[in-house]
Ligand code: NOJ
């Protein structure tokens with residue numbers, strides 16, 4: 169409660185939000201506010217009918233917009249609960265910590281939170297080893313706390329999305345304990361058991377993605393079980409219909425409790441070749457000392473799509489969203505996850521976009537064009553709990569804050585659904601372990617020093633410049649990153665030029681600007697290697713987005729006549745170039761290094 173009052177004072181008492189029409193009052197969730205979440209809430213933000221003079225393309229865009237679903241206009245925010253806020257001061261974040269800070273999220277302007285697993289778990293893989301899918305781990309709270317969290321979310325117009333670990337359970341799950349008890353047990357065939365090829369020889373050459381063989385011998389029944397991840401995460405056998413039924417029921421359990429959807433963990437690993445063909449070996453070794461391998465026979469099998477179609481049918485009963493952890497190497501693979509009839513995942517994540525680890529307008533343009541060519545609704549993210557923070561990946565060490573704004577300026581204004589990662593909005597940086605002994609993530613121990621694990625991007629949320637960054641009164645489970653003294657919520661709320669205030673302004677602009685939600689994407693000045701620019705146009709208006717991704721000032725000029733806007737000026741909506749006039753001449757603009765410009769043009 170104390171924290172709630174504290175955060176509330178920060179926002180309301182200090183009067184930090186100066187922008188006109190910004191969130192100076194209680195958040196006013198618009199048409200995308202969750203209704204009773206277990207009921208379909210229908211479409212949102214229906215635009216008025218297109219004027220008769222609009223072109224066919226415009227009418228089409230308007231028609232598409234009229235059928236937008238809530239998850240298309242929403243901004244999602246990923247919360248790693250162990251690191252978000254610790255309400256009971258045991259050093260570990262918890263559900264009440266999220267509830268107490270829901271107000272912060274509402275005022276920031278996010279529409280949905282995705283919370284990574286908080287279910288009972290031995291925590292070998294920080295909750296991605298689930299031992300009971302229908303409960304809450306006591307370190308995070310209980311079902312009543314979840315109910316409160318959900319109510320707080322509804323109050324602030326935020327939907328709650330959970331993480332569903334489909335591919336594997338914990339080795340401490342009752343299903344696996346039973347499965348390993350005897351070859352004839354009820355749940356034996358819920359997992360993947362095989363005889364070894366010979367003494368001390370696993371059934372084939374498949375490797376765990378976290379190092380070592382993907383098979384572990386279980387001495388009691390003298391068979392190997394398969395695990396794509398840690399040995400404590402045995403893979404479920406999705407060829408057994410009982411597994412499917414049980415997991416589908418899990419989704420119903422949570423939908424009935426008001427959950428608005430799931431992020432599906434590791435979907436590409438659901439099926440394996442039943443004949444267990446060896447995978448091809450590639451040259452070289454990985455961080456764990458294993459030979460490099462192409463996961464040809466235990467990844468991306470076509471059977472996955474049947475499961476996704478089934479999950480989608482259940483989700484549709486609740487107007488819920490399915491977000492996919494879909495690692496793909498090309499757009500055709502990603503396209504498949506939407507389903508041939510758009511009947512699988514609504515939001516498969518495009519990780520290829522996160523692999524552009526440089527400020528390259530050319531590469532971003534290519535990625536965006538490829539994604540748009542898939543003909544589905546794009547999903548954009550910069551990072552998550554498995555990837556080095558975007559602040560480090562894109563930062564040059566000197567202009568990181570300006571670059572963080574450029575990256576936000578891009579992925580929050582592209583046509584599609586953005587997924588933020590907690591702390592990105594304040595410029596949190598990676599804090600990698602300094603020694604092997606400090607590592608908590610098991611794969612960081614196995615892979616040290618090449619792979620230091622994922623602790624660095626999972627550190628406590630930086631709320632204040634006080635001890636433990638205001639996350640907890642006790643030493644947190646992971647050390648806070650060094651930049652917490654300058655990069656924290658309390659300090660940034662007081663600084664009109666902070667990354668946080670920029671995000672808040674941008675999210676306010678996004679939700680109040682139909683062109684940013686519904687508009688087409690048109691790349692502009694495509695041969696410019698330094699400045700990324702594009703137009704989001706909708707009906708009679710468009711937003712021009714200009715991002716200087718270089719360390720030098722840049723001069724740019726725009727001719728928007730081919731897009732139907734014969735104008736030479738734009739009304740400035742948001743700019744980090746301080747000298748930018750309220751009405752900017754778009755035929756002759758000078759941009760500061762690493763800067764963002766957004767302006768509105770009208771037909
Ligand atoms: C993907 C999750 O994001 C990651 O954190 C986890 O270790 C694996 N799946 C296994 O569940």
Ligand code: CA
Nearest residue numbers: 254256260262
């Ligand atoms: Ca706690």
